[in-house]
Structure formats: C-alpha cells, structure tokens
Amino acid sequence: MPRPRKELICVEQTPYYHCVSRCVRRACLCGKDSFTGKSYEHRRGWVERRLYFLARVFAIDLCAYAVMSNHTHVVLRVATERAQQWSNKHVLRQWHKLHRGTRLTQLYAQGATLSQAERATVNACVSVYRQRLQSISWFMRELNEYIARQANKEDDCTGRFWEGRFKSQALLDEAALLSCMVYVDLNPLRAGMVIAPEDARFTSIAARIRAFKTRRQPPRLMPFIPPTGISNSLHLPLSTTDYITLVDYTGRCIAANKKGVIPASLPPILERIHVDQAHWLSVTHKFEQHFRGAASILTMKNAV
Template sequence: MPRVSRMIVQNQTAVYHVMSRTALDGFPLEAFEKDFLLELIKRMSGLFFTEVYGFALMGNHFHLLVKMIPEDRFSDEAVKQRLVLFYGEKKAPVDDGQLPFIRQKLGSLSEFIREIKVNFTRFYNKRHGRRGYFWGDRFKSVIVEEGETLINCLAYIDLNPVRAGIVERPEDYRWNSLGYHIQSKNKGGFLSTDFGLKEFNVKSGKERVRRYREYVYETGAIKPPTKPHSNSHSSATFVGGVDDSSKYSECTSAAASPGRLGIISNAKRNDRSICGKIVTKERNRNFEISRTDRFLYRTRYFTDSGIIGSREFVSGTYQQFKHLFQCRHEKKPKSVKGLDGLFSLKRLSENF
C-alpha cells in the first residue's frame, strides 16, 4: 500500500510534533553532535516562519514541537530582514523577483526539516570521514492541537531522557527544552514560553517555566529531591498533586528502579517472569492504562497518530485530508486511554 502524503495544514498556523531517526546503528549522536544539531535547529528556526515550543535530542533520533506560521503573516521587509540575518548583507538573496519562491520555502515544514537534516548530514560526514545517508526514512509528523494537547505532547517530549534512564529529572538533560530553559535560561529567546498557559493569564516567562516544570513533574510522576543539595530522593510520586508513594514502595531494589525507566539490569535480563508485586499492583487498578503510563513509557499516539487533540479538532482537521486516505468509510477519532478528552486519528497498537 502506498504511503499517505504528509498532512500539512494550509493558510493557518499549525503545530507539529516532528520525529526523525538516524539510519546508523547504535547511538551516533554524542555530545558534540547534539550541540551542533541544537545550534542548527536554532539557526534554521530564525530563518523559517516557525515558533519552537520544545525539543529532545537523543542518541539516535530527535523530537521537535514546532508551530508553522503562514507566509502571508510576514511583510516583504520582514522576509528580507530574516534573509540578511541568516546569510549576511552580501550573500542574502533579496531580489524582489525571488520573494514568492522564498516565502513558500520559509513557510514549509518539509523544507524546514530538510534543511536541518541535510546540513547536519554534511557536518557529520565531514567530521567522521564518511559518505552517504545519516537519517533514516522520512520524518514523522503529527498535527497537534494547541492548548492542553500541546502541553501534554511537550511533556512527553521532555520526558524522553527520563524514560531512557539517562537522568532522573528532565532539566538535568542538556539537550531537551526543559533543560534548555533551566540551564541556559532560554538563551536568545529560542523557545516559546507559551506552554498553552495563556488562558491562566500568566505573563511572566519565568513563572510559565515554573508552572510547566510543575506540570511535567506531576504528569511524569518524577521523584523530586527531598532536600536541596541532597543526593537522596523521595520515594513518593506526585500525580496531580496527590502523594502516591505506593508506586515506589514495590520497586525499591536497584534492579527494579532502572527497569521502570526502560533499563534492565544484567541480573534481571534472564528473569522472564513478572514480579508478583507488579501483578498485584496492576490487578488492583484493573489493568487499566493510567495517565502516568502515557508519559513514563513510549507511546505511539504522540508520534504516529497523524492528528491528535480533542474529538472536534481531530474530526475537523481530518476533513481537510480525507482525500489522502484510501478507505471506504470516514475515519473517526479514537480515544487515547489514560488521557481523558484526548483523541487520535489512528487506532494504534501498543505494548506496555
């Protein structure tokens, strides 16, 4: 079956969760490569008609949450100014005859990601003395509704290094958006501090970051430190402001705790049975997928759903693209278990 053309919203702002993986084995994106990729994304976002909400650069893939802004929102003078800032006075293509083509390019999500990936491939191949492709298949993109869905998606992205077992707190990771906010104080104003919090009338960017961090901790069920400057961590999990200590009382061993984050100790690799305490825990909650599960484990709904948001948003946006799908019946929004009020265009199989 031929793959479906990419769904791109026309003539209005739209937020996309973009993800792209490398074609190489292992984890080729090390610290130096991640630093370069981050600077490249920052540079390209200043040229293209974008607003970046968040990102996570991992060892073999990256996530980007970005709003694309229609080209008609920018005057000719504003376009020329972007070109000069990017290329410099002498090299900037400021011929008025080229502006329509340039406008179209700078408003394109595909062109934005292509420039990032092509330029990174050149850098990587030169640095490592190689030729050929660096990135795998075409990048994935999901249309994300602004508001609650956006902040949920952003939290999922920022929790990538926690799920991978790299860090215990997302802001300790240098190459994600929460780490960038905390460690560099959002240097250069690279990231939007909207977070979907405008409805709360929060004008201070600092307060928005604080509230977003609180949201991520409560949503992701992260163990906060008991005291400042202390290496010990509380065994309690905070979800929605409720102390749910029982979640950690059953996983106190060094082997069990990393396993929850996706890292299995050597001692446990050959143990194929499910711990009795875990079975009891799941039985007590009737084996339902919880909100916390959606963020502590990899979920395909944030990366493969096509469109994600409220029922009305998914249904309405689908109407713009239903001609792309070869199916007899119209697709209907599917509810995402564990996240009340969140719907997906596609029904996806998952393993928890």
C-alpha cells in the same frame, strides 16, 4: 504506505506539529559507539545550535525539543501570520541566511535599482521563499541535511544518515500539544539517561529551567504566558511555572514506576484542559504508541 506530507501537515487545522527524525547509521547521531569507543556527544550541540538558528530564520516557533542518541524530537508551531507580514526585503534577508538566492534577489536586497521585468522576477522568487520559510518540510530539511553533512565529514564517509522521511504528527488541541511537549521533554528521563529533567542538557525543559532561574523566557523558544497573565497567539497556553510543575509531577510518577498513581498535589493545568489524570500519565509516557497520525487527546478520550 507513507502518506503524502501535504496530508499530514495542514496549518488550516492546526499550527502545531511533532516531528521525529531517526538516524540509520550504526554509530548513531550522538552518544558513545560501543564498538569503537568513540564519543559523539558533541553532536547534540550541533543539533541544538542548528535548531536555534532555524527558529530565528523561519516563521516557525520552536516549542520543545530533545536530542537523543539516535533520533531527535521537535515540537513546532507554524507562524503563518508572521510570514505574511514580512516585507519582500525581509523575506530575502531571511532566505539569504540559508542560501545565496539569485543574482537579482541579492541586488534587490542590497537596494539596487531594477527594471520592471527584473522586479517581477524577484517578486516571484519572494513568493516561493515566503512559502518555504513557513514550511515544516523545509525546516526539517535544513536541519537534517546540515547535520548529515557535518556527520559525514567527521566520519569521512558518504551515504544516508537519516531515514528517508521525518515523522510528523498534527497536534489538534491544547491537551495534545502539552502532553506531547511533556513527552518530548521527558524522553531522556524515560531512557534512563538522567534522573531529573534539568540534567538532560540538550532538551527544551533544561533550557526553560535555566532561564526560569533568572526570571526570564528562553529567547529561542516559544514563550509561555508571561507573569502579567496577558496572553495571545504568540504564547503557549499556560505559564512557565505551571508547565515546569507539570513536567516535574509527571516525571516523578514515571520515574517511580507508579503507573496510574497520581500525586495529591496535581497541577491545576490538568483540570483546566479536562484530561483524566491516569489518562494523562499514560499518554505522556507512550505518546507515539497512542498516536500514529494526528493527535487529539480530547477526541481520543471521548471515543473511549
């Protein structure tokens, strides 16, 4: 029996979550329909553009993503502290990018003078919107409903497009976060869609590599530690160079079918997060098989 979403997402434990949405329609989300021969590859762009848009609206950072033929992977970070710092007007401006809100919230956002009772009503709305703008459930709802409507319109049909619930996994430590990001970024490689991570267009690793070539961070993705080495809660816990190297070496081992065989030039990040090399490859190859619920590699390792 599925567990309530409130038991799966608890920002007091961790701000990081891995979410998966699967398509239920035979024609699938993207790719080519083998029955009709029609291509749906353009829908990958729909998903990527919507993810980027939502990352600008919500107080939620986009860490990694991969748009597959019949499902999507996203790794998200809930930025609660950012949402709490937003002014009431900023909350309304963000929410109005998604929905019209109410007549009073529209007037308040435009700077109109309201009565005390009207301001109290607006404040109540702001409180609700602020919580929604830091909710993974609302983020995934705004992603999946939008794509479903677009696909139904294109297919000239109605009905369910996604499974009833998206799957969410809490990532409880840095090792779980990094291994899940690598797992997501290497999804197209494992599926045989590409031979190199940078060739998978609609993935976060491809976007990061494109930006890395110009010595910058992708503007819509949560950044890694900058070259200055000064990091804080706004950065992922390693440098861009280390992460790309980590993905490359992990991908080489998987693509070459050398399970448990580790390159001599192992990325130093694995030593820093204290993860056994063979264990790392196993987890990044079969992340969802290892973890059915919350993911913590260090806890799992100690239990073995």
